[in-house]
Structures are given as structure tokens and as C-alpha cells.
Amino acid sequence: MNRRANFLMLAVSAMAAAIGSTAAMAQAKEQFFPVLSYRTGPYAPNGAPFANGFVDYLKLVNARDGGINGVKITYEECETGYATDRGVECYERLKGKGPTGATLFHPLSTGITFAVTDKSFNDKIPIVTAGYGRADSRDGTVFGWNFPLGGTYWDAADMLVQHVGKKEGGLDKLKGKKIALVYHDSPYGKEPIALLQERAKMHGFEVLLLPVTHPGVEQKATWLQIRQQRPDYVFLWGWGVMNSTSIKEAVATGYPREKMYGVWWSGAEPDVTPAGDGAKGYNALVFLAPAGQGAVHKDVIKYLHDKGQGTGKKEEIGEVLYNRGMVSAMMSVEAVKRAHIKYGKKPLRGEEVRWGLENLAIDKAAIKRLGFDGFMLPVSTSCADHAGSAPASVHIWDGKRWNVQPGIYEADQQILKPMIRASAEKYAAEKKINKRDCAIEAG
Amino acid sequence: MFYRENGQFKSTYESDQQMLPILQDRVFMLVLLVFAFGAVPFLVSDYLFLSLLIPFLILTIAAIGLNLLVGYCGQISLGHAAFMAVGAYAAYNLVLRVPQLNFLVVLLISGLIAAVVGLVFGIPSLRIKGLYLAVATLAAQFFMDWLFARVKWFTNYAHSGSVQTPPVELFGWTVNTPAEKYLFLLGLLIVFTLVAKNLVRSRIGREWMAMRDMDVAAEVIGIRPVYAKLTAFAVSSFYVGVAGALWGFVHLGSWEPLAFNLTLSLNLLFMIIIGGMGSLLGSYFGAAFIVMLPILLNQLPAMLGVPISTSMATHLELMIFGVLIVFFLIVEPHGLARLWAIGKEKLRLWPFPH
Structure with missing residues (x-):
């Protein structure tokens, strides 16, 4: 009896707290950023540095600039564990916080992106997926709230095909070749398949699809197939422990690492270091933020870590994923800044932030001013194109660090555009969405 | 003092066969229903609806379904999420391909399709029992996982294997806001509970329980095992x-x-074990326990004003949740429903327990 009474009291107090938290808050001059992160589970090695970079940048804006144009940033982290259901729960928990609600969401998982995309139409909160998410969400007329800034997986797959084509001496030389896609068996890993098959039809190469089930520590069968089929190239679409396991299996199978190409989520320090020297020669795409430190990192160390305010370990500043988290945060902050021009320097609602995201124009000068010189290329978006241009390069692990190779790739929009259109139309029809007319909204 | 049935005489068969024979229970249930329908939609925040109440209501239906099979008929199943998947994909394809169907009809048909699939995977139960049956139903789980991930037709050739659904519409009413969803689900849950309650009190439910308690004896007294076991699988899969x-x-x-x-x-499975096997009330308790406790534990430190990192909170949540499951299984192996029954017994004697 007592036990039950206690439990009941707990439940009641929890309910009261939850009700209280959504009640109207004082109109403070604050902009609330929800941070969906995963510091536990099989994806933690990759989730934690990203979250550290993201949070560090938000802290830096407060400490160095006193907020965004005087509006203080507040944030709250919520642990998703990379699980879709928990991610949706976090989204619901955080979307109403702060004086104006959540600014925008970085779901940090393609599965969660799919789930919250649905809700964005009602909640009017932008979903920013820097380098992940739905490939078709580039189409802003259907996906009014999604922003796959920095490129989608279709971009990534296209660039990888271009890269191996260049290595072979021309895309036509790919005829008769075999490319294996070792992918995480989730929406994330399945995204590039459509594009690879399209490209395979064009150039006459064969695509071998090798799914790996979550979390990806069991890949013996997959690599047995690679040993039998001897593909010319392996594209790796993994995340978390799956990446390092793949590289270790490649070592065990004797598959040359030089012929393995990871997507940009399969090319960070936690992916290669567990395999030790075996990872030498492994390639991966890199977009936005390669490893290294620049002017902004000095500020992070000066304003945060030297004062004991930093989020992660000081040694991890400048790692690939840390930088990517920082760039993601930076683009979010810039979107708010941009929206300030139109709506005034006050806390903004998600709808107003969307305008900022749709009119984002981060040029070379801005990148230099912000201290991100060398860490990203200019981005500009519009109402119809929510991704902007998405250039990327390839970097190679030499056993100690990532070396970016010369040559910048960009996906062939001639191929992507009709695919995006068809896919977005299908989504709009299934969900019964009224498309936006960008011409009218601009006028 | 207040909760005793003295003076409530049953003089007809009808009154003896009521679902809630005690007046106080009827009053309590009535108040609860009025509260759930009349007050909750106005009191509760969207977050609570979407993250706690809606999953709770849906999983309660599922837990009732599994309880009919495991708790009442004694056939174990480790593959019930597969039958949920069958229902979900059936409904998706029905809505997609036959858009003029009413959503209630869609629900009914997808339940029936799941029932047929459940029936097929229930056939091994005629020959094997216990652990072996558990493994056979596990096969259903893996088969369905494979089927829906690999056969593109079920997902309408979606690039990433992820499907989207249009909003639910019923007779021109779009079930859209959290409160509307809650009311819709609550209505369904009540209907499903009433049907289940009457099923287990009827001939068919008694056949299931006879099979559960001793299948040989049940067969001797004229219960056909084929019929009893397969109906249990079908009804359970329907739910x-x-x-x-x-x-x-x-x-x-x-x-x-x-x-x-x-x-x-x-x-x-945890839901019905923790809630109470062979008890409909237990399905409610179990679903509530499994849905709400992890989320509550995760947020508790922040609510109490203890600042700890999110990863620490998640680790604590997993540990405490595990400990609580073990604790409940040791202290009350018959589940939360049994605790509730003990509480009621005590209440009848209160305040003079002799």
C-alpha cells in the first residue's frame, strides 16, 4: 500500500511539474535552443563530440557576444539515444520551452527527422538537418520546415560516384564495375540507394546492397559476401560503432582500405582510431568542417575552456564531429541573426526563424568574420531550395590525422532534381499537403 | 468503512453476473470515466498527451491482446510486435490504395489481417509448448522484420523504407490535436476492454483458461485444443x-x-508480466509502468532541481528501471494487479482489520 501511495505521489508531482512548465513564462529576452543529443548507447562515441561542439558554440555566443544581438541564448539538452521514439518524446518536451518556444530542431538522426517532419507542419518549427535527413526535403515548396543544409545523402552518394569515376579516369570507365554499399539498415543507410541505382543505370556499374542491422557490431556475414563478390569499391554508410567495426572487418577480410569510401558520417576520429593502423588509407567524404582548429576554436578555448566552462574535453576541440556540431550551431545562430533584420532584435518564434533559414546568405566574408575560415564554404538558401549548394571533398586517414584531398565535388543537380521532385510530390500526395507558392510568399 | 459490500444483495442472475458487482466500484468507475472524458482533455498539456497518454492508451490495447493469449490461454509469444507491424502496414496500404474507406473499417480490416497472420503463426502451438513455442513465435518476429524491410510493395517503394500516413479522418472529423487523439483512443480502448472482458467471462474465455491450466484435462472434458488455441491466437493478434x-x-x-x-x-511481454498475467486491469497497470516510468525517471533529477548531465540521467534511468522490474518480480510475482487486489481487500477491512 505504502509503496503504491509513494509511486502515485511521484506520478502526481511529475504531472504537476510538467503542466507547470508549459504555462506561460515571463517574457525574458531569451532565445531557446533545444539540443537533441546522444551521449549514451552504441552511437555515443559520435554523438557526444557533435553535441559538445554544438553546445560550446552556443555558450561562446553568450560569453563573447552577450547573445545574438543582445538576446541571450538558453538551451536544454535531451538524450535521445538515437532512438526514434525517445527523440520524438524529446521534441515534444522541448518544443514549447523558452519565451517563444523552440527556435529550431537538429534531430541528429534520420529516423527522428522522418518522425518530426510530420509534426513540423502543425508546430511551425524548422527542422535543420545539416548533412542528413530526407534527400527530398531540399524541396521547400513541399517540405516547408525542413532544411538539409550542407547537403543530403543523395548529394553525398553522387559525389562519391564522381570521385571514383575520376579515379578510374572518367565516369564511363565505371561500366562493368561493382560498387558495394555497406549500410546501416535504417532510413539513414537506405537513403542513398535510390541515387546509386540511378547512377548505376546511367554508367552501367553494378550496385551491391549489403545491409547491416542496428547497432552494427555483427558484420561477419556482410564481409563474407564482400570477400566472395570482390567489389571494386565499398561505400560505407555507417554510424557509431558500425564504422569502426566495418574497418576492422575490412582489415580481417583483407579488403584494401584505399578502396573504401565513407559518407561524411563515417569519417571522423572515433571511426578510425579503434582500428589502429589498419585504418590507414581509408577515405571518407568531408563536408563543411574538416578536422583542425581556427580562429573560432581559439575563442572557445579563451572564453570557455580556460574558465572551466567548456562542455567536453579540451583535447577533443577541433575533431571532425566537434567542428561539425559547431558549424551546425553557427548556421542556426546566423539564421536567427538574419531573421532579426526582418523582425527586429527580439526573441523569435519558429516561424520567424524559418524566414532567416530561407534567406540564409553566409558568404566568404561572413565565414572569415565568424572565425570559420577553412571550415566551411558559402551557403545560401531560398524558399524553393532549402539546402543551398553542398560542396564536399574527400579526406584520407593517414593513421594520425585526416588529410583533405584537393578537389571539391558538387552533386549533379541535373540528376538529382527530377528525383527530388518526384519523391516530394509523392510525399505531398500521401500526406495531403498543400504546396507553398514561393513566388507569392516573396511578393 | 466506505468500501464494503454489506447490504448489497444479489437477487437476480443479472446482478450476480455484472462486471462490477460492488456499488462502490461502479461509482468509482463512473467517476473515473467522467474524469477521463470530461476533465483530462482540459487539464493536461500537449506534452503529456503525446508522450505519455497516447502511447499508454495504444499499448494498453496491445497488452490486453497479448494478455488474452499469454495470460488467459497460456501460450507464450515473443513475436507480438510483428503482428503490430502487420496491422500497421495493412492499415497503411489500405488507406493508400483504397482511400475511400472509413478509418474504423480500415482498423477492422487490418485487425482481421493481423488475426489471419497470427492464426498461421499459431499453428505450431498445436504441437509444441513453452520455450519451443516462444522460439517459434520469435520466428514470426524476424520474418516480419525482414518482410517489411525488404519487400518494397508494402512500403509503397519508399526510398528509405520509411512510410508516412495521412491524418486520421472519421466522418469528416480530422483527429488532429492531441486532445482529439486522446479521446478517440480512449473511446476505442473502452470498447476493446469491454469486448475482452466479456470474451474471458464467456464460454470461449473459459476454454482458454482450461487450456492454460491443464491442456490434457481440458481435452478430456471436451474442449478442442485446436479451436481454443487458434481462437486465442486470432483474437490476440486482432487486438x-x-x-x-x-x-x-x-x-x-x-x-x-x-x-x-x-x-x-x-x-x-514485460507489461503483462509486471502488470499481471490473466488480468485486464493488469494490462493497464503494466502499460502505464513501461510507458511512463522511464520518462519519469529521466526527468526526475531535473524536476527535483538536481543538475546532472543528460547522459547520467539516462544511465540512472536504465539502472533504476531494471532494479524496479526485478524488485516487483520478487516482491509481487503476480504483478501490479495483484497488489491492487490486496489493496482492495485491506480497504474492505479498514479501519478494523479483525
């Missing part, structure tokens, strides 16, 4: 299939095959 369709359409809105994986099957 679970409907719950799956609701899970996809009302709760998730967009899902991938991973949403119905083995973890969900095990969670359903």
Missing part, C-alpha cells in the same frame, strides 16, 4: 494488429520497420 495500426497512424505518423522490432515485443 495487437489494431493497436499496431493505431501506433502507426495516431502516435507515430511516420515509421520505419525498426519501430516494430523485438524490443517492442519484449516490452509488451
Whole structure:
């Protein structure tokens, strides 16, 4: 009896707290950023540095600039564990916080992106997926709230095909070749398949699809197939422990690492270091933020870590994923800044932030001013194109660090555009969405 | 003092066969229903609806379904998330390909499809029992996972295998806001509970229980095991299939095959073990325990004003949750429903326990 009474009291107090938290808050001059992160589970090695970079940048804006144009940033982290259901729960928990609600969401998982995309139409909160998410969400007329800034997986797959084509001496030389896609068996890993098959039809190469089930520590069968089929190239679409396991299996199978190409989520320090020297020669795409430190990192160390305010370990500043988290945060902050021009320097609602995201124009000068010189290329978006241009390069692990190779790739929009259109139309029809007319909204 | 049935005489068969024979229970239930329908939609925040109440209502339907099979008929199943998936994908394809169907009809048909699939996977139960049956139903789980991930037709050739659903519409009413979803699900749950309650009190339910208690003896007194076991599988899968369709359409809105994986099957099983096997009330308690406790534990430190990192909170949540499950199984192996029954017994004697 007592036990039950206690439990009941707990439940009641929890309910009261939850009700209280959504009640109207004082109109403070604050902009609330929800941070969906995963510091536990099989994806933690990759989730934690990203979250550290993201949070560090938000802290830096407060400490160095006193907020965004005087509006203080507040944030709250919520642990998703990379699980879709928990991610949706976090989204619901955080979307109403702060004086104006959540600014925008970085779901940090393609599965969660799919789930919250649905809700964005009602909640009017932008979903920013820097380098992940739905490939078709580039189409802003259907996906009014999604922003796959920095490129989608279709971009990534296209660039990888271009890269191996260049290595072979021309895309036509790919005829008769075999490319294996070792992918995480989730929406994330399945995204590039459509594009690879399209490209395979064009150039006459064969695509071998090798799914790996979550979390990806069991890949013996997959690599047995690679040993039998001897593909010319392996594209790796993994995340978390799956990446390092793949590289270790490649070592065990004797598959040359030089012929393995990871997507940009399969090319960070936690992916290669567990395999030790075996990872030498492994390639991966890199977009936005390669490893290294620049002017902004000095500020992070000066304003945060030297004062004991930093989020992660000081040694991890400048790692690939840390930088990517920082760039993601930076683009979010810039979107708010941009929206300030139109709506005034006050806390903004998600709808107003969307305008900022749709009119984002981060040029070379801005990148230099912000201290991100060398860490990203200019981005500009519009109402119809929510991704902007998405250039990327390839970097190679030499056993100690990532070396970016010369040559910048960009996906062939001639191929992507009709695919995006068809896919977005299908989504709009299934969900019964009224498309936006960008011409009218601009006028 | 207040909770005793002295003076409540039953003089007709009808009054003896009531679902709630005690007046106080009837009053309590009435108050609860009025509260759930009349007050909750106005009191509760969207977050509580979407993250706690809606999953709770849907999973309760699923837990009732599994309880009919495991708790009442004694046939174990580790593959019930697969039948949820069947229901969800059946509903998705029905809505997509026959858009003029009413959603209630869609629910009914997807439940029936799940029932047929459940029937097929129930056939091994005629020959094998216990652990072996558990493994056979596990096969259903893996087969369905594979089917929906690999056969593209089921997901309408979606690039990433993830499907999206349109909003639920009923007779021109779009079930859109959290409160509307809640009311819709609450109505369904009550109907399903009433049907289940009457099923287990009727001939068919008694046959299931006879099979559970001793199948040889049941056969000797004239119960056909084929009929009893297969109906249990079919009815159970029907419930679970409907719950799956609701899970996809009302709760998730967009899902991938991973949403119905083995973890969900095990969670359903935990629900009825913790809530109480062979008890409909137990299904409610179990679903509430499994849905609400992790989220509550995760947020508790922040609510109490103890600042700890999110990863620490998650680790604590997993540990405490595990400990609580073990604790309940040791202290009350018959589940929360049994605790409730003990509480009621005590209340009858209170305040003079002699």
C-alpha cells in the first residue's frame, strides 16, 4: 500500500511539474535552443563530440557576444539515444520551452527527422538537418520546415560516384564495375540507394546492397559476401560503432582500405582510431568542417575552456564531429541573426526563424568574420531550395590525422532534381499537403 | 468503512453476473470515466498527451491482446510486435490504395489481417509448448522484420523504407490535436476492454483458461485444443494488429520497420508480466509502468532541481528501471494487479482489520 501511495505521489508531482512548465513564462529576452543529443548507447562515441561542439558554440555566443544581438541564448539538452521514439518524446518536451518556444530542431538522426517532419507542419518549427535527413526535403515548396543544409545523402552518394569515376579516369570507365554499399539498415543507410541505382543505370556499374542491422557490431556475414563478390569499391554508410567495426572487418577480410569510401558520417576520429593502423588509407567524404582548429576554436578555448566552462574535453576541440556540431550551431545562430533584420532584435518564434533559414546568405566574408575560415564554404538558401549548394571533398586517414584531398565535388543537380521532385510530390500526395507558392510568399 | 459490500444483495442472475458487482466500484468507475472524458482533455498539456497518454492508451490495447493469449490461454509469444507491424502496414496500404474507406473499417480490416497472420503463426502451438513455442513465435518476429524491410510493395517503394500516413479522418472529423487523439483512443480502448472482458467471462474465455491450466484435462472434458488455441491466437493478434495500426497512424505518423522490432515485443511481454498475467486491469497497470516510468525517471533529477548531465540521467534511468522490474518480480510475482487486489481487500477491512 505504502509503496503504491509513494509511486502515485511521484506520478502526481511529475504531472504537476510538467503542466507547470508549459504555462506561460515571463517574457525574458531569451532565445531557446533545444539540443537533441546522444551521449549514451552504441552511437555515443559520435554523438557526444557533435553535441559538445554544438553546445560550446552556443555558450561562446553568450560569453563573447552577450547573445545574438543582445538576446541571450538558453538551451536544454535531451538524450535521445538515437532512438526514434525517445527523440520524438524529446521534441515534444522541448518544443514549447523558452519565451517563444523552440527556435529550431537538429534531430541528429534520420529516423527522428522522418518522425518530426510530420509534426513540423502543425508546430511551425524548422527542422535543420545539416548533412542528413530526407534527400527530398531540399524541396521547400513541399517540405516547408525542413532544411538539409550542407547537403543530403543523395548529394553525398553522387559525389562519391564522381570521385571514383575520376579515379578510374572518367565516369564511363565505371561500366562493368561493382560498387558495394555497406549500410546501416535504417532510413539513414537506405537513403542513398535510390541515387546509386540511378547512377548505376546511367554508367552501367553494378550496385551491391549489403545491409547491416542496428547497432552494427555483427558484420561477419556482410564481409563474407564482400570477400566472395570482390567489389571494386565499398561505400560505407555507417554510424557509431558500425564504422569502426566495418574497418576492422575490412582489415580481417583483407579488403584494401584505399578502396573504401565513407559518407561524411563515417569519417571522423572515433571511426578510425579503434582500428589502429589498419585504418590507414581509408577515405571518407568531408563536408563543411574538416578536422583542425581556427580562429573560432581559439575563442572557445579563451572564453570557455580556460574558465572551466567548456562542455567536453579540451583535447577533443577541433575533431571532425566537434567542428561539425559547431558549424551546425553557427548556421542556426546566423539564421536567427538574419531573421532579426526582418523582425527586429527580439526573441523569435519558429516561424520567424524559418524566414532567416530561407534567406540564409553566409558568404566568404561572413565565414572569415565568424572565425570559420577553412571550415566551411558559402551557403545560401531560398524558399524553393532549402539546402543551398553542398560542396564536399574527400579526406584520407593517414593513421594520425585526416588529410583533405584537393578537389571539391558538387552533386549533379541535373540528376538529382527530377528525383527530388518526384519523391516530394509523392510525399505531398500521401500526406495531403498543400504546396507553398514561393513566388507569392516573396511578393 | 466506505468500501464494503454489506447490504448489497444479489437477487437476480443479472446482478450476480455484472462486471462490477460492488456499488462502490461502479461509482468509482463512473467517476473515473467522467474524469477521463470530461476533465483530462482540459487539464493536461500537449506534452503529456503525446508522450505519455497516447502511447499508454495504444499499448494498453496491445497488452490486453497479448494478455488474452499469454495470460488467459497460456501460450507464450515473443513475436507480438510483428503482428503490430502487420496491422500497421495493412492499415497503411489500405488507406493508400483504397482511400475511400472509413478509418474504423480500415482498423477492422487490418485487425482481421493481423488475426489471419497470427492464426498461421499459431499453428505450431498445436504441437509444441513453452520455450519451443516462444522460439517459434520469435520466428514470426524476424520474418516480419525482414518482410517489411525488404519487400518494397508494402512500403509503397519508399526510398528509405520509411512510410508516412495521412491524418486520421472519421466522418469528416480530422483527429488532429492531441486532445482529439486522446479521446478517440480512449473511446476505442473502452470498447476493446469491454469486448475482452466479456470474451474471458464467456464460454470461449473459459476454454482458454482450461487450456492454460491443464491442456490434457481440458481435452478430456471436451474442449478442442485446436479451436481454443487458434481462437486465442486470432483474437490476440486482432487486438495487437489494431493497436499496431493505431501506433502507426495516431502516435507515430511516420515509421520505419525498426519501430516494430523485438524490443517492442519484449516490452509488451514485460507489461503483462509486471502488470499481471490473466488480468485486464493488469494490462493497464503494466502499460502505464513501461510507458511512463522511464520518462519519469529521466526527468526526475531535473524536476527535483538536481543538475546532472543528460547522459547520467539516462544511465540512472536504465539502472533504476531494471532494479524496479526485478524488485516487483520478487516482491509481487503476480504483478501490479495483484497488489491492487490486496489493496482492495485491506480497504474492505479498514479501519478494523479483525
